[in-house]
Structures are given as C-alpha cells and as structure tokens.
Amino acid sequence: MSLALSLATESLIARPSGALFWPERQLLCVSDLHLGKSERLARRAGALLPPYETRETLLRLEAEIEATGARSVICLGDSFDDAASLDGLDEADRLWLTRLIAGRDWIWIAGNHDAGPLEIAGSHRAEVLLGGLVFRHIAEPGAQGEVSGHYHPKARLAGKVWRCFLADRARLILPAFGTYTGGLWCHDPALTGLLQPGALAILCGGAVARAIPMPRRA
Template identity: 45%
Template structure:
C-alpha cells in the first residue's frame, strides 16, 4: 500500500500535513527498484489514497511515478481506496495469479491459496528496556503473507489484531516478521492448539 497523495487528501479536508508523502514514498520505491534490479513491480492495492490522487500529485512526484512505470513491468492491483483511481502507466488488475501465487489487496479468510496481500498495514509493538517500539512488519502463516504498507504516511494495525489473525486462517502458526539490520526477526503471534 503506497497511499500516494494521502497528505493532500487530508489537507483538502482541513488537516494540514506536510505535502511530501508521495515524493518520499516514490524515492524509497525507486531506491528499492535500483538496489534489487527489479524488472517487475506489483503494487498490492491502495496505491492511491483516493480516486483524485493522481490529479493532485505535484509535478516532481508525477514525473518520478511516470519514470518508474516506464522502466519496469508495473502492475497495479486495485484496493478499497483506489478502485476508481486512474492509475498512470502499467497494467491494472483486481488480483493476479503467478504460477499459483495469488497477489491481491485483502487476504481471503479461509483461502487455501498461496497468497501475498496488503491492506492491513501490520506493525509489531514490543517493549524494550521499558520503551514501547512499533515497527512495520509482515505477518505470515505457512503459505500466506500480509505485507506492511510501503507508503510514508500509512499508519498501521497491530500485527496481533484478531482481524489480521482471522484473515490468515486456516493456519498452524502465524508470525510477525521484522527487518533487524541484515536479518529478519520472527515473533510468534498465534499457534494452533496442540
């Protein structure tokens, strides 16, 4: 979830936020594409905060987005925020099946599919030396993965929220996965009763 132009959406409704969220998100995304050499990019929905986001995008961010969608095979998967947005460049689909791997915006509760989704913006909260720390995380079961939001201004839901845990059922185990330097740290969120 990129949630491009979320700040400008809130500004239209009287809540003033710095208008640089789209630029920051796209700079981070361009860096990830460069660093990984990605030739394909899949956006798992809610790429735009609302249907008019593209029209509000400032020229620099719009140019960055245009360059990214031209440089890669770009796929926009629609989400609940942007199903009516006019996505510039790339291909727009509701969901995608790549050799049995389902890419969609919202995890399908009860699905046996091998699946990658977004929507929930999971964050893991831990207490370290008396301080509460929250970090974006992925949430995974055996064959399904909910990715964290990628946008600079996207908020987050507690990774152990019952809604997220229910979305990944049926499962034997559900973990939060958090980047920790060069490694990935796993935290148990839920285990099936033995």
C-alpha cells in the same frame, strides 16, 4: 539484512523496507503506498501535514527497485490515497513515478482507496495469478499461496512499534510501504482470524528484517 521465506513452494525475500522480492521472476511487490495522502487530507478535511510523504515514499521505492534490479513491480492496492490523489500529485512527483514505471512490467492492483482504473501507465488488475501465488489487496479466507496487503500490520517489540509482514503456510500479508500510514496491531482479531497458529511476524523498518512469533492476545 533481508529474510528468506517460502510460500506455495516459491522462494521469496522479505526486505527490511517492507517490500517483498521474488528473485526467480525479478519481481518487487509493495503494498499501500497511499501516495497523495497529505493532499487528500487537506482537500477533504483541511488537515495540514508536511506535503513530503509522496517524495519520501517514491525515494524508498526507487531505492528498492535499484537494490533488487526488479524488472517487474506489483503494487498491491491503495497505491493512491483516493481516486483524485493521482491528479493532486505535484508534476515532478508524477514524472518521477512515470520514470520508475518506464521499461518495467508494472501492475496496479485495485484497493479499497483506489478501486477504479487510474490514468497512469502500467496495467490495472483486480488480482494477479503468477506461478503458485495470487496477488490481491485484501486477504480472502481459505486462500492458498496468497500475497495481500490492506491491513498495515504492526507489532511491538522491546517497547518499539514495528511495521511487519505476517506469514503462515498459506498466506503473506505485507506491511504498508507508504510514509503516512497507520497500522493494525497483529493481535487484532481481524488478523488472528486469518493467520494460522504458528504464524510469524517479520518486523521491518530497520536495517534487518527479523522474524518473531506473531503476537496474539491470550
């Protein structure tokens, strides 16, 4: 079950997957896919993780596109784990991604991991302004109507760790959508300094997107 919310008078839907849907524009937004992370870790550090995270992430992304009927997709940066990760994708995974892009207005926002334009279909932007919303990778102090990612927020409830959206009247920070991604506790000063008192943490990762008061350290 998804959760409806509004930002800058726009009606949005936080989905249990961690994706954001804008029904009026048939737009799906995801953040921090970190495709190719296992390959990057092996290449740079010799660390070996099961190399299936890209396929699992693409499977969930495809499911969200099909479930929402999205005609536009915005990826909010750090879509690839570094600039070389695209070249390191298996050919089958790269073709899969190409099929998802085909026929859709697909926008890649630059992140800190993948700052340069990459050789893949879609448009490549530093940020995007649509209606009353601005889409960028890293939140900016004082922004209004801002949708961003970068921090991979997470919260704990009933002894379980949940990825979460963070939302207040001015901004929305998306959770990481990628499979091999860590997270920053939402009571961290980097996040409490951005979000207003009364902000919500919208927990995702299960069957229901559930809103709770954003945890803050006393």
